Amino acid sequence: MRLVVQIPCLNEEDTLPLVLESIPKEIPGIDDIIVLIVDDGCSDRTVEVARSYGVTEFVHHARNQGLGRSFRDGVVRALELGADIVVNTDGDNQYPQDRITDLVQPIVRGEADIVIADRQVHKVDHFSPLKKQLQKVGSGVVNRAAGTKLPDAASGFRAYSRESLMVLNTITRFSYCMETIIQAGNKNMKIASIPVETNAKTRESRLFKSMPEHIAKSAAAIIRSFMMYRxxxxxxxxxxxxxxxxxxxxxxxxxxxxxxxxxxxxxxxxxxxxxxxxxxxxxxxxxxxxxxxxxxxxxxxxxxxxxxxxxxxxGTELLRDQTSQPHFDWPREHPGLPTRPVS
CATH class of the missing domain: 1.10.287 (Helix Hairpins)
Incomplete structure (x- = not known):
C-alpha cells in the first residue's frame, strides 16, 4: 500500500525541516511512503530545502493559487503516483507528523474513507476564547450540512483513501476543508476522527487577514457546498x-x-x-x-x-502485479540451452 504525504507550502523554508524530519519513515500496513511538496508560488528556498531532505516529488505554481487549488493539484499528482492513501498536512509544523501513523490506520483497516485529526481546539493555547467558540460553531454548522458528527471540521490534518478522492471534487480556492466534508457526508462516506495535540505556533495564518474575513469566506464555502447537494x-x-x-x-x-x-x-x-x-x-x-x-x-x-x-x-495493485509475475531464470530452468534466447 502506497502513502503520499502532501505538504502545501508558501515560503516555509524555516519550518519545513521540522515537518520533514518528523514524518514517519515506516508505518504498519504501508509499504511505500512518498513526500510531495506543493510549491504554491514560493519565493524563498522552500524547494531547495525540500530537495536537501531527499524530496523528489513536486507540484509547482508560478503564482500563489490558494490552499484549495494546492490541495486539488497535489491530489492529482498523488493519484498519478499510485497513492492508496493521501495525507494532507501543513508546512508550518502546526500538526504532529508522528501521528500520521495513527491517522492512516482506520483507512488501512478499511474502517473509514476519510480520517480527520481533532485538534482539541479547547486545549490550543494560542487560540483566543472567541476563536475557540467560532471553531465550535463552525464545526456544528458543517456537521448539520453534512450529516456528520466531527469535533473539528476545520482541521487540515487529514487522510483520504484513493476511492474517496476519486469521487470528491473541490472547486473553492479558499479552503477545501469544509467543502470536502460536506461532499463526503452527502455521498455517504465514512468519516472518522482521532484526537491530536498541535505543536506550538510558528507563524500567523496566511489564509485570512482578519477574523471577519475568515468567517465570511468560511460561511460562503459552507453555503455553496451545501447548495450543490441539497x-x-x-x-x-x-x-x-x-x-x-x-x-x-x-x-x-x-x-x-x-x-x-x-x-x-x-x-x-x-x-x-x-x-x-x-x-x-x-x-x-x-x-x-x-x-x-x-x-x-x-x-x-x-x-x-x-x-x-x-x-x-x-500502488497496491502495482506491487501485487510485480510480485505475481513469474520469475524466469533461463540458464537454471534450461541448463542445456544457451544462456540467452536466440532470435
Missing part, C-alpha cells in the same frame, strides 16, 4: 417562509372586509400578492436547482470514471 432544502424553506408571510395580509384583508364597513385596504392585497409571487419564484428556483443538482450527479459519475481511467492502478 438546494431544495433552502428553496423549500424560502417557499414556506414567503408563502406563510404572504397569507397574513390576505387574512387581514378578509377580516377587515368583514368587520370594517369602510372599503379599501388595497395595501394588504398588494403586499400579500408580492409575497406570494416571491414564494412561487422560490418554488420554481428550487425545482431548477434540483434539476441542476441531478445533472451535477451525472457529471460527477463521469468524472469518477475518467479519473479511474486516467490514474490507472493504485
Amino acid at each position: 438546494p431544495y432544502v433552502i428553496f423549500a424553506w424560502l417557499t414556506m417562509f414567503f408563502g406563510v408571510l404572504g397569507m397574513i395580509p390576505f387574512v387581514r384583508y378578509a377580516v377587515l372586509m368583514v368587520t370594517d364597513s369602510a372599503s379599501g385596504h388595497i395595501q394588504s392585497l398588494l403586499l400579500g400578492s408580492l409575497l406570494m409571487i416571491l414564494a412561487f419564484m422560490s418554488l420554481m428556483l428550487g425545482i431548477i436547482a434540483d434539476l441542476i443538482r441531478t445533472n451535477r450527479i451525472l457529471i460527477e459519475d463521469n468524472l469518477e470514471h475518467t479519473k479511474k481511467a486516467r490514474f490507472g492502478k493504485s
Whole structure:
C-alpha cells in the first residue's frame, strides 16, 4: 500500500525541516511512503530545502493559487503516483507528523474513507476564547450540512483513501476543508476522527487577514457546498417562509372586509400578492436547482470514471502485479540451452 504525504507550502523554508524530519519513515500496513511538496508560488528556498531532505516529488505554481487549488493539484499528482492513501498536512509544523501513523490506520483497516485529526481546539493555547467558540460553531454548522458528527471540521490534518478522492471534487480556492466534508457526508462516506495535540505556533495564518474575513469566506464555502447537494432544502424553506408571510395580509384583508364597513385596504392585497409571487419564484428556483443538482450527479459519475481511467492502478495493485509475475531464470530452468534466447 502506497502513502503520499502532501505538504502545501508558501515560503516555509524555516519550518519545513521540522515537518520533514518528523514524518514517519515506516508505518504498519504501508509499504511505500512518498513526500510531495506543493510549491504554491514560493519565493524563498522552500524547494531547495525540500530537495536537501531527499524530496523528489513536486507540484509547482508560478503564482500563489490558494490552499484549495494546492490541495486539488497535489491530489492529482498523488493519484498519478499510485497513492492508496493521501495525507494532507501543513508546512508550518502546526500538526504532529508522528501521528500520521495513527491517522492512516482506520483507512488501512478499511474502517473509514476519510480520517480527520481533532485538534482539541479547547486545549490550543494560542487560540483566543472567541476563536475557540467560532471553531465550535463552525464545526456544528458543517456537521448539520453534512450529516456528520466531527469535533473539528476545520482541521487540515487529514487522510483520504484513493476511492474517496476519486469521487470528491473541490472547486473553492479558499479552503477545501469544509467543502470536502460536506461532499463526503452527502455521498455517504465514512468519516472518522482521532484526537491530536498541535505543536506550538510558528507563524500567523496566511489564509485570512482578519477574523471577519475568515468567517465570511468560511460561511460562503459552507453555503455553496451545501447548495450543490441539497438546494431544495433552502428553496423549500424560502417557499414556506414567503408563502406563510404572504397569507397574513390576505387574512387581514378578509377580516377587515368583514368587520370594517369602510372599503379599501388595497395595501394588504398588494403586499400579500408580492409575497406570494416571491414564494412561487422560490418554488420554481428550487425545482431548477434540483434539476441542476441531478445533472451535477451525472457529471460527477463521469468524472469518477475518467479519473479511474486516467490514474490507472493504485500502488497496491502495482506491487501485487510485480510480485505475481513469474520469475524466469533461463540458464537454471534450461541448463542445456544457451544462456540467452536466440532470435
